[in-house]
Amino acid sequence: MLWLLVAALAGWAGLRLSGWEPKFFWSQLVSFTPYAAALSLVPLGFAAFLRAGPLLVAALIVTGAFAVTVLPRAVPEGNPPAEGPVLRVMAVNLLHSSVLPSVLVDAVERDRPDVLHLLEFTNLMRERVEELGLARLLPYRIVLPGTESEGAAIYSRYPLRPADVPIAAPAFKGSPRHLPAVVSLPGGREAExxxxxxxxxxxxxRTACWASSIRALPSAGGRLRVLAGDFNSTLDHAVLRDLIATGYRDAADVTGKGLSMTWPYYEQPRLFPKVAIDHVLADRRIAIRGFQTLRLPRTDHRGTLTELVLP
Known part of the structure; x- marks a missing residue:
């Protein structure tokens, strides 16, 4: 039984390290790689207890393979030199705007983001949060109209304008969409x-929609850019790692909080395994000074709050 478990975990680690992602459920299963890494300690412990040499060697190799992929997320990294504006960025998936408008506005007032990304943002939610003072706290906004999962918005303390090159919407009706905007900062600087x-x-x-929606996101380079929200992908997905490799850094990973899980929470058992699918990717020239997840009632996602320092 221990050998079977080691063999199964070896196959998991091998697929993860290879970057090959078969369509048959692997795109969901690979999200749970941190749990597989923890499970690999079980045969390792039994092999050591039983003094089973060949099994111990095999289990060590498998555990080591998982450690290479998972442990760096818990180790903080350094930052590039940056002495520019400090920006706090909040991003929240509202679960079809189920979050109470007053709770959202209170969170904005308490955490003082400079830029706020809202996903699954309906027109009714927009009316209610603006009645409660969101437009006073963050007076500039660009809203992408939509119902349920389609709508999105960016609110900002600083002037906003649409991005020079819009991101193509998925070719699947009813799918969520990305919303890009350019923020004009004090001193004439801009960031996307x-x-x-x-x-x-x-x-x-939906597998094709998922991969194409990640590949549609702009690569790093040129104007400073920050991507924040619900990527529906973890750091164990090759398609997300390929995007990061163009010149981004993941804020949770950089701050040693890459194992902070963000979904699913609402109406799920307490011990239901969670995954990290909400991210903030910042251009590698930007310093990442802080990252935390936020609990907002009535949504299945944890929000994110990140403090960035521009070069």
Whole structure:
């Protein structure tokens, strides 16, 4: 039984390290790689207890393979030199705008973001939060109209304008969409922000929607850019790692909080395994000074709050 478990975990680690992602449920299963890494300690412990040499060696190799992929997320990294404006960025998936408007406005007032990304943002939610003072706290906004999962918005303390090159919408009706905007900062500087909402990675046509919605996001380079929101992908998905490799850094990973899980929470058992699918990707020239997840009642996602320092 221990050998079977080691063999199964070896296959998991091998697929993860290879970057090959078969469509048959692997796109969902690979999200739970941190749990597989923890499970690999079980045969390792038994092999050591039983003094089973060959099994111990095999288990060590498998555990080591998982450690290479998972442990760096818990180790803080350094930052590039940056002495520019400090920006606090909040991003929240509202679960079809189920979050109470007063709770959202209170969170903005308490955490004082400079840029706010709202996903699954309906017109009714917009009316209610603006009645409660969101437009007073963050007076500039760009809203992408939509119902349920399609709508998105960016609110800002500083002037906003649409991005020079819009991001193509998925070719699947009813799918979520990304919202890019350019923030004009004091001193004439500009930075681009993208409220990210990718399709979910499931079987059939939605697998194609998921991968294409990640690949549609702009690569790093040129104008400073920050992508924040619901990527529906973890750091164990090759498609997300490929995007990061263009010149981004993941804020949770950089701050040693890469194992902070963000979904699913609402109406789920307490011990239901969670995954980290909400991210903030910042251009590698930007210093990441802080990252935390936020609990907002009545949504299945944890929000994110990140403090960035521009070069």
């Amino acid at each position: 922000f993208v409220a990210v909402h990718a399709c979910a990675p499931s079987e059939g046509w």
